[in-house]
Amino acid sequence: MLEAVFKAFDIKASTSAAIPFGSGLINHTWRIETEEGTFILQRVNEQVFKWPEAIVHNINLTGSYLHHHYPDYLFVMPVKSIYNEEIFFDKETGGYYRLCPFIENSHTIDVVQKPHQAYEAAKQFGKFSRLLSGFDAHQLKITLPNFHNLALRYQQFEEALNNGNLSRIRASQTLIQLVKENKDIVAAFEEIKTNPRFKLRATHHDTKISNVLFDDDEKGMCVIDLDTLMPGYFISDVGDMLRTYLSPFSEEEKDFSKVEIREEYFIAILHAYLGELEDELSDEEKKHFVYAGKFMIYMQALRFLTDHLNDDVYYGSKYEGQNFVRAGNQLMLLQKLMDKEERLCAFVSSFSAERVGAN
Ligand SMILES: Nc1ncnc2c1ncn2[C@@H]1O[C@H](COP(=O)(O)OP(=O)(O)O)[C@@H](O)[C@H]1O
Ligand SMILES: [Mg+2]
Numbered sequence: 359m360l361e362a363v364f365k366a367f368d369i370k371a372s373t374s375a376a377i378p379f380g381s382g383l384i385n386h387t388w389r390i391e392t393e394e395g396t397f398i399l400q401r402v403n404e405q406v407f408k409w410p411e412a413i414v415h416n417i418n419l420t421g422s423y424l425h426h427h428y429p430d431y432l433f434v435m436p437v438k439s440i441y442n443e444e445i446f447f448d449k450e451t452g453g454y455y456r457l458c459p460f461i462e463n464s465h466t467i468d469v470v471q472k473p474h475q476a477y478e479a480a481k482q483f484g485k486f487s488r489l490l491s492g493f494d495a496h497q498l499k500i501t502l503p504n505f506h507n508l509a510l511r512y513q514q515f516e517e518a519l520n521n522g523n524l525s526r527i528r529a530s531q532t533l534i535q536l537v538k539e540n541k542d543i544v545a546a547f548e549e550i551k552t553n554p555r556f557k558l559r560a561t562h563h564d565t566k567i568s569n570v571l572f573d574d575d576e577k578g579m580c581v582i583d584l585d586t587l588m589p590g591y592f593i594s595d596v597g598d599m600l601r602t603y604l605s606p607f608s609e610e611e612k613d614f615s616k617v618e619i620r621e622e623y624f625i626a627i628l629h630a631y632l633g634e635l636e637d638e639l640s641d642e643e644k645k646h647f648v649y650a651g652k653f654m655i656y657m658q659a660l661r662f663l664t665d666h667l668n669d670d671v672y673y674g675s676k677y678e679g680q681n682f683v684r685a686g687n688q689l690m691l692l693q694k695l696m697d698k699e700e701r702l703c704a705f706v707s708s709f710s711a712e713r714v715g716a717n
Pocket of ligand 2: 382383568569583
């Protein structure tokens with residue numbers, strides 16, 4: 359099936375050498391061992407990314423910027439096809455494919471189980487943003503329109519309340535109420551967008567732990583998965599780390615009593631990320647460090663609940679009520695984060711104060 363793709367990238371191996379790899383949920387990923395080295399082949403999920411060329415544009419621009427300014431930085435550059443392109447459209451499967459070198463002695467993890475892993479990941483995402491702080495983010499193309507547009511997500515929630523599944527709406531009143539009660543999170547984001555102290559930056563937008571390569575000593579090597587690299591605010595990157603690293607259990611956990619905010623993980627993310635970006639972020643941005651978590655957790659809760667009310671048309675579901683469970687889980691996480699908000703904000707202020715003191 360992959361014959362034309364192998365030919366296009368001049369891969370000198372039989373197609374049976376392509377072995378499904380990793381636990382990514384978006385793209386199809388294969389690992390291919392050849393005599394010329396090991397590669398990662400991916401079929402871009404064109405249901406999600408309608409403009410694969412926009413991804414190529416963004417990776418090329420940032421890749422060459424980093425190569426020029428920071429030649430030692432490990433950036434996974436795509437391999438060009440025999441047509442001199444970074445992406446190949448295969449007529450037979452109707453898919454877009456790309457190839458990049460497999461980073462030797464690297465591995466990824468799916469669940470954050472040690473504060474040190476959170477530290478290493480946050481350091482890599484922070485470093486990536488720091489190195490790109492001189493890069494004009496406006497040059498980047500939008501690969502996923504409205505991805506983190508919270509106001510739009512709220513509007514879609516309201517539409518679901520008007521047009522969604524009536525029996526699900528009736529049975530979801532408690533969660534609906536919780537979402538409405540926390541609408542100030544949407545208003546705060548609208549303010550951020552007009553606040554000149556918030557910079558539009560080259561933002562990764564998908565800071566899950568599985569998007570960081572670790573070496574054999576558990577040190578972070580680099581970030582990967584740049585499909586959602588777009589102009590954005592730092593709260594998207596920090597927010598998704600807080601959302602996915604702080605709780606010992608993911609959004610799939612049905613027993614909400616297991617959902618908690620692990621402070622030592624918060625401190626790890628804070629120290630690693632601000633350790634990289636302390637001088638780059640404005641005071642106003644730093645003050646929103648904890649808000650970043652609220653923003654992403656709330657948005658995810660909103661999206662799960664909206665989808666539940668719309669009969670799971672977007673996320674689908676493996677069992678009845680899965681998106682309802684996910685929404686409830688995330689609203690619990692939001693509550694737990696807000697319960698600790700003052701304490702966590704104090705960690706942020708004292709980190710900055712210590713650094714000022716040290717200078
Ligand atoms: N250059 C690479 N070197 C080593 N492993 C990689 C590389 N690129 C991707 N991977 C592995 O493949 C997995 C999926 O890739 P990713 O680009 O994150 O796709 P998805 O969008 O599906 O998450 C990663 O979590 C990682 O384990
Ligand atoms: Mg990934």
